[in-house]
Amino acid sequence: MMDLLGKKGFTLTEVLVGLIILSVGVLTITTLHIASTKSGYFSNNIAQATILAQDKLEYLKNLSYNDSDLSSGQHNEGILSGAIFSRQYTVAEDAGNSLKTITVIIEWADQGNHSISFSTIRAK
Numbered sequence: 001m002m003d004l005l006g007k008k009g010f011t012l013t014e015v016l017v018g019l020i021i022l023s024v025g026v027l028t029i030t031t032l033h034i035a036s037t038k039s040g041y042f043s044n045n046i047a048q049a050t051i052l053a054q055d056k057l058e059y060l061k062n063l064s065y066n067d068s069d070l071s072s073g074q075h076n077e078g079i080l081s082g083a084i085f086s087r088q089y090t091v092a093e094d095a096g097n098s099l100k101t102i103t104v105i106i107e108w109a110d111q112g113n114h115s116i117s118f119s120t121i122r123a124k
Helices: 012-061
Strands: 073-079 085-094 099-109 113-123
Touching: 012 085, 012 099, 012 113
Parallel strands: none
Antiparallel strands: 073 085, 085 099, 099 113
8 A cells, every 4th residue: 555645735625625716716707807898888889879969960060050950949860770879959049149059869778778968059
């Protein structure tokens, strides 16, 4: 028989404790990765919504003051083609000062309802 007392190595308990510590670390990294992916998706949606709002705002700012698209009231464009976003804009006229306030709102739903809005004032 061989004498095992002088041999060095890990016991089963030490190996199991090491595996538990490794598992906790991997689980933490996986959780952080999932949270990061969700944040990236949400940030992408905010960026797209911002571009859609700014694009419409620039379009409306470049129209003539009396254009029918700049008539007072709410203008709903509905859900944009191929997207999860809906766009609407509101024009409020201050006739005494020859000003129009234009507000563009983009709304979307992904794990909750979200919206972003931009406003500008247009002079005659």
